[in-house]
Amino acid sequence: MCGIAGLFIKDHALEPELGRLIARMTSTLTGRGPDSAGFAIYGDDRPGFTKLTFSAPVGSDIGAIADRLVAALGNGATARLRHTHAVVTLDAGDASRAETWLQDNAPETSVTSAGARLEIYKEVGHPDRVADAFDIAGMSGSHAISHTRMATESAVTTNGAHPFSTGADQCLVHNGSLSNHASLRRRLRREGIRIRTENDSEVAAGYLTARMRDGETLREALQSSLADLDGFFTFVVGTEKGFSVLRDPIAVKPAVMAETERYVAFASEFKSLAGLPGISAARVWEPKPATVYVWEHQ
Structure with a gap:
């Protein structure tokens, strides 16, 4: 259907x-x-930056995960939360680094989208x-x-x-x-x-x-x-x-x-x-x- x-x-x-x-x-x-x-x-959009949206299972502390990712990235990265998802705005050149960090440090998360x-x-x-x-x-x-x-x-x-x-x-x-x-x-x-x-x-x-x-x-x-x-x-x-x-x-x-x-x-x-x-x-x-x-x- x-x-x-x-x-x-x-x-x-x-x-x-x-x-x-x-x-x-x-x-x-x-x-x-x-x-x-x-x-x-x-x-x-925010010129020079991209947005990485990722999800985490219900019950996960996605806020803590997003805060750790922002701290690891630096370069003016910020995060905001919506229910079980987080949107991290980061330097456009850091998107692949952010995905790698999530795979290594929060494997329970899944990236749903990336882009300006x-x-x-x-x-x-x-x-x-x-x-x-x-x-x-x-x-x-x-x-x-x-x-x-x-x-x-x-x-x-x-x-x-x-x-x-x-x-x-x-x-x-x-x-x-x-x-x-x-x-x-x-x-x-x-x-x-x-x-x-x-x-x-x-x-x-x-x-x-x-x-x-x-x-x-x-x-x-x-x-x-x-x-x-x-x-x-x-x-x-x-x-x-x-x-x-x-x-x-x-x-x-x-x-x-x-x-x-x-x-x-x-x-x-x-x-x-x-x-x-x-x-x-x-x-x-x-x-x-x-x-x-x-x-x-x-």
């Missing part, structure tokens, strides 16, 4: 409402996936409770994507929840199933792409990261995926500048989009869009199969 949503803000005056709107959109999709939820928020603007929050549990725990409604930013999961192929874990991020400021949510993910996972790992789980959706994210690392644009990488990814899928992909939507050539999974002068929105069901401002005047359509849609800020 699964439910996915995305919101791209065109009117800067609407950015403070991003979290509230994406949380509401996701809430309407809980029947499609009540087992876990995740939110990718693209907020403000991206923060990913995800957890096991009912999507409404997950959104409330992280106060998603209180966040602002330029765009966001989200996912609710009905686990059908693997265990319900925080790491197994969407969104998946395999590159700086890149993430993906997926509704569907890939049949050739095992062979692709082995290939991507040989090529240096870090794949942390057995989830097929993380393989799709890693595939796009590898294609863009090799020089393709997001549009070109998604176009390439139509030939290289077997199965059925609807992807919503986030980057630092914007987001993109792609359905497989058969387009088995449901999808609907809406656009106004203020935003572009995507959801698995129209009811997820019904509460957006000005939706009655929006252009509403079903994205075509095997067609790449991209919206980006300049």
Whole structure:
């Protein structure tokens, strides 16, 4: 099943409402996936710095871990906490050092995202409770994507929840199933792409990261995926500048989009869009199969 949503803000005056709107959109999709939820928020950046978001199991003292990491990094690093996650803002050149420190000193943690603007929050549990725990409604930013999961192929874990991020400021949510993910996972790992789980959706994210690392644009990488990814899928992909939507050539999974002068929105069901401002005047359509849609800020 699964439910996915995305919101791209065109009117800067609407950015403070991003979290509230994406949380509401996701809430309407809980029947499609009540087992876990995740939110990718693209907020403000700090020139010369990057953000590393990591999670820790419930009951862990994530604050103490974040404080130790900040002390080890120095260079103006800071940390803030949201429920079971911490966001450490650090010198852009220290990201790999921070990940190594976490592996060596806090192996129970897992990095959910890294990038100038991206923060990913995800957890096991009912999507409404997950959104409330992280106060998603209180966040602002330029765009966001989200996912609710009905686990059908693997265990319900925080790491197994969407969104998946395999590159700086890149993430993906997926509704569907890939049949050739095992062979692709082995290939991507040989090529240096870090794949942390057995989830097929993380393989799709890693595939796009590898294609863009090799020089393709997001549009070109998604176009390439139509030939290289077997199965059925609807992807919503986030980057630092914007987001993109792609359905497989058969387009088995449901999808609907809406656009106004203020935003572009995507959801698995129209009811997820019904509460957006000005939706009655929006252009509403079903994205075509095997067609790449991209919206980006300049």
